[in-house]
Amino acid sequence: MARPRQFDEQDAVIRATDLFWRRGYNATSVRDLGAELQLTPSSLYRTFTDKHTLFLRALDHYRATDSAQAEQRLDAAGRPVRRVLRDWMLWLVSCASDGESGRGCFVVNTATELGTTDAQVRQRTEAAFEVTRQALRSLLREGRNNGELPTDLDIDAAVELLFTTVLGLRVRERAGHDPERLATAIDAAIQALGSTR
Amino acid sequence: MARPRQFDEQDAVIRATDLFWRRGYNATSVRDLGAELQLTPSSLYRTFTDKHTLFLRALDHYRATDSAQAEQRLDAAGRPVRRVLRDWMLWLVSCASDGESGRGCFVVNTATELGTTDAQVRQRTEAAFEVTRQALRSLLREGRNNGELPTDLDIDAAVELLFTTVLGLRVRERAGHDPERLATAIDAAIQALGSTR
């Protein structure tokens, strides 16, 4: 029934995610979004309700694509655990640098910009964080079980350290820090897991 | 000559720092600042030129007080290096929680919000980061020299790991994460330094 859309809603969400990711929530205006998504204010509001709702959509899309890809790359699937972890972290601080640099992580940027002020946003960032922690936990458990990591490794402590390190790496990538130094930090974090094997 | 100020400029900078710290640059309006600093727009602009310049003043003030205090707490002065490091990191994630929580680190918040877009801001955040790294380096060197840390400790790598961890801790404090988990991450980071002594 009625006239169909002339734009792809999913594509619009992708462009919105990119813009929010680079500039943050407050620095991105509805008119910026309109120009980037190539749709008028009326279409934008009819489709996405308002700026805040579109931002939540962008966060959800980021989690369903970028975050999901990160989680997938953490799946060992028989490969050496240390290698998987190292490649994963190196990818985290370099993937955003393809083409243009300093985007960091959309979730981390959002968490620091909005803090705990927005309940809906916080729920999503926390969920994204928890997924990462769980993926790290699974990987470390697998490494400990198959002997690649020390049998007395404190998984909970290692997860907290690695997860915290990852957040720091994301901040540093956003801040434009030297990739070699980030690589040094990554190797040090992995070495902290212990020396078995 | 002429009429003197009725307000304390330094006190105004302190209040401005507090506001920028909590809300970030873009989310803080000049009128918000005026209400907090209890001065009219004309006084604000006559004294601080404009919003951006006042923000730089706030960043400088933060570095001269909070950052300087952090650096000071990293000075071992004969105390055990691990203990100094642990107390320092615990203080980092708890000091901002006195009274009101989730402020994180003003420098980290700024670096993630503005990224590398603002040259004047970036210069200041990078300078603050470098000070922290140097303080960590000095502490680790002292620990290695007096036998508290392994003699074969890779100082550069350890600095990168600790510094990255600290940034992650700041993000997590801002995000309202459980202090106990942050403490777990801190202990894991220190344990990663090695087991001598």
Add this chain to the structure above:
DNA sequence: CTCATTCGGGAACGATCGCTCCCATACCTC
């Protein structure tokens, strides 16, 4: 005291903010 100078207070500038409304247009259903 006089005067130049800077102050505090506040109105108001143009621009932009997030958002709404209207209408001709284009499509699906019947």
Add this chain to the structure above:
DNA sequence: GAGGTATGGGAGCGATCGTTCCCGAATGAG
């Protein structure tokens, strides 16, 4: 084809943005 419906385009809403200007008040210098 006719009718109902959601679309795209765009003017424009009130509010707020960062900033400027003006003016009476208060002060130090001569």
